[in-house]
Amino acid sequence: MAVPTAEALRRAPKVLLHDHLDGGLRPQTVLELADQAGYRDLPAGDAAALGTWFxxxxxxxxxLLYLETFAHTVGVMQRPEAVRRVARECALDLAADGVVCAEVRMAPELLTAGGTPIEEAVEAILDGFAAGSTEAAEAGTPIRVGALLCAMRQADRWEEVAGLVVRYRDAGVVGFDLAGPEVGFPPDRHPEAIALLDRAGAHRTIHAGEAAGVDSIRAALDGARAERLxxxxxxxxxxxxxxTLGPVARRVREAQVPLEVAPSSNVQTGAYPSLAGHPVDRLHRAxxxxxVNTDNRLMSGVSATSELAAVAATFGWGWDxxxxxxxxxxxAAFLDDTDRARLLADVVRPWYADPPT
Known part of the structure; x- marks a missing residue:
């Protein structure tokens, strides 16, 4: 079975479920936004050196160093026009990489330190995605981008963020997420937020099973009623x-709970020693x-294409x-069924029915 090349994978239609807006800035954009905002803490002064530093x-x-990287990206995203630019460029960069459907997540509460109201931060994200998607379509690389709004586990704004998910779900917000430290901050810590999502029938994906183990996954399923992990x-x-499967693994496989796996990121944060030692292939085969997802394109130096190419090369994946x-x-995407069916029938299946040899 031939392993697809990176160039062929770049042209293939891809779907991305787990990508952080504040983890995917262009280095040159970080520099320019820092200059505009008077942000003086960047560790490098040119784009190449800054990208390498990240x-x-x-x-x-x-x-500590890993978290410091986000201090810089979030630090230059404290004005709505900066958020709008980052979101627009995110949509353009993903589309240019062959992504046809993406869900990109951000914690809007992290964009309010400079005084921006949280609603304005959400609207800036949505405006940027819409502008980038329009430009991408005009360039012949159409993409659908939905926003996932994260509440930070260690903070107490869950109910506020859940309310924003419901309020803006007809404007481009597709679901709720919990991000931040898994250990010590269970996903049912603010049950009123989960109840709000339940009443509205709002989608949710929960970070779980990254820094913590199976108990965290069980808590996400039971405590937050996660649709994806x-x-x-x-x-x-x-x-x-x-x-042989343990009880939670058997439950996750039988229910086909989608796993938003980001192998390079997991290796970076020390969850696994190498890509070859990562369980992505073992879980796929089982x-x-x-x-397969990017998590943070800037910090990991990856794209949707490069991540698939690395997994394919490491484990001998073919086009199937x-x-x-x-x-x-x-x-698994939080799309309406009509859009999902159209993308599947008109874009995804025709391409993979006859991929390049």
């Missing part, structure tokens, strides 16, 4: 070498609903594997 700091194995890879802790994770991601 990757090396994120790759250092130091949680952000990362979720620690479900592999319950998959024995002989294929029948879990694996999808790429098509399967793409269709899984599209099935």
């Amino acid at each position: 990757r090396q700091a994120a790759d250092s194995g130091s949680l 952000g990362h979720g890879v620690r479900i592999a802790d319950e998959v024995a070498a002989d294929g 029948g879990f609903a694996v999808t 594997d790429v098509a399967r994770v793409t269709e899984r991601a599209l099935a």
Whole structure:
């Protein structure tokens, strides 16, 4: 079975479920926004050096350095016009990489330190995605971008963020997420926020099974009624070498709960020692609903294409594997059924029916 090349994968239609807006800025944009905002704390003064610094700091194995990278990106995103620009460029960059449907997440509460009202931050994200999507379509690379709004686990604005998800769901917000430290901040810590989402029938994906293990996954499913798991890879802790599954793993596989797997990011943060040692292929082969994602394109120095190419090269994936994770991601996306069916029938299946050899 031939492994697809990176160039062929770039042209393939891809679906991205787990990408952070504040983890995907262009280095040149960081520099320009810092200059406009009077932000003086950047560790480098040119785009190439800054991009290298972000990757090396994120790759250092130091949680403090990893978190510092986000201090810089969020630090230059404290004005609505900056947020709008970052969101627009995000849509354009994903479209140019062959992504046809993306869900990009951001915690709007992190964009309010400079005095921007949280509603204005959300509207800036949505305006930027809409502008970028329009430009991408005009350039012949159409993309649908939905916003996921994150509440920070360690903060107390969950109900406010859940309300924003409901308020803006007809304007481009597709769901709710919990981000931040898994340990010590369970996903049912603010049950009124989860109840608000339940009453409105709002979608939610929850970060779980990244820094913490199977108990965190169980809590996300039971406490927040997660429809998808952000990362979720620690479900592999319950998959024995002989294929025997523990109770949570059996539940996740039987229900086909989508796993938003981001292999390079997991290696960076020390969850696994290398891509070869990552369970993405093992879970895929075992029948879990694996999808392949970028997490933070700037910090990891990755794209949707490069992540698929790296997984394919490491584990010998062919076009059938790429098509399967793409269709899984599209099935898991928080889209209306008409749009999903159209993308599947008109874009995804025709391309993968006859991929380049």
